[in-house]
Amino acid sequence: MKKYFVLIIAFALVLGARAQGVYMLNAPEVTFFSSALLEDIKATNKETKGAVDFTKNEFLFRIPVKSFQFASTLMQEHFNENYLESAKYPTATFKGKLEGSYDLKKDGEYAVNAVGDLDIHGVVKKQSISAKITVKNGTVSLFSKFFIKLVDHKVEVPKLMFQKIAEQVEVTIQSNLRAVVK
């Protein structure tokens, strides 16, 4: 009997360690903000798909470029046709590893680093982005704000437009996470 007892405890411990598991983004909102001399432009994307594996500390986000909504239809068309060329590169991807300590079972704010490959417009750049994981009343959410240089991803801005489009855009991602039930 004692043998089985030990075995059951061991099993429970093993399962407990795996309880952190895989979470998917739930209602994520990705926005980018460009502030230039003549114009401030903000676009919102609510169709991002993503998952974080807290056991392996890995993450994968896929952002469909055509789903960025702008204040002007013409601006949205130019964004897709001329700048991001979304017909050739329909998805922006960020995947890599999470660094930092956190405890999903305890309420609090945890600072982590997302280190990996950011692929925009077909150009991949290594990024280390700081993010915040918040656990509150059992709900897990993440938040991050960082800058992307357009030239890093070969997004061309014609000289005529430099007063309307900034060289650096500020990207914000805010999302709740829900555990994947297997």
Place this chain on the structure above:
Amino acid sequence: MKHFFLVGFLLWCASPAWGQDLEALLDSTSEKKTEYTKATFKSSRVVNLHSVEKVAAGALEFRISHRFGTLNGGAYQLWGLDQATIRLGLDYGISDWLMVGMGRSTYQKTYDFFVKANLLRQSTGARSRPVSVLYFGNIAINTLRNDVLGAEMGFQNRLSYVNQLIIGRKFSESFSFQLSPTYVLRNTTPMSNNRTDNLLALGMAGRLKLSKRVALNVEYIYRVPPTETRALNEFNNFYNSFSIGFDIETGGHVFQFHLTNSSPMIDKGFIAETIGDWANGGVHLGFNITRNFQLGKKKGGELKMK
């Protein structure tokens, strides 16, 4: 022995090899969406013909269309540059599938009003459709004074109507093509004041995108010859419209430069009343310039002018 297998099983459960593959997870949970094809042509006109594109919802487009005189005018007329005829137009996008517009042309001092609506939009994904189909309807009013016309022309006689179906497809990022079966009804024609003219025509237009912001357009309108003698005689005094042009796009403007044998820029004019002959140098250099303004509020995103 039993315990060995049990422990082995538990250890296997704990192994990372049993962990999720994130790529596979995202692949399995993506739903199919319908994506409507965008930017089949760079503008709502190919050269003269209306394209399958409309003005964006909530946007107002100011359009200046300009045609010089014919190249065969020679040095004296500076190969047509001395002469000019224009159309000023204002188009408005009411929704994703409806636009309206109006314009005023030098040609017969015509006012024209039109509506263009999607019956079908080309799309891929969950709901896939191979072509965009639009209805285009236009009324034009000749407002030349009676003393200029040399005859009393009642209001009814000054009217002409164009009904057109536009069927187009974006074949690839660089090639699009459309067909425009058209019915033109004119209450008077340039050669006869008291004969209503019915004309069937088929417009065809294609574009080749040469770079991100430059495209080549070619357009031809075939008129179906009438059977009645008087109508046929008049028909033969005019030519089928053929045009070649370039679109250059920058920010909120599209510049269209072209060579065309049609001087009028309203549909009943360039379809039925083209007097230029390509073989004879009866070709006009022309350009269209458009400027877009976003009027209506769009959901999502913000724009702040400083």
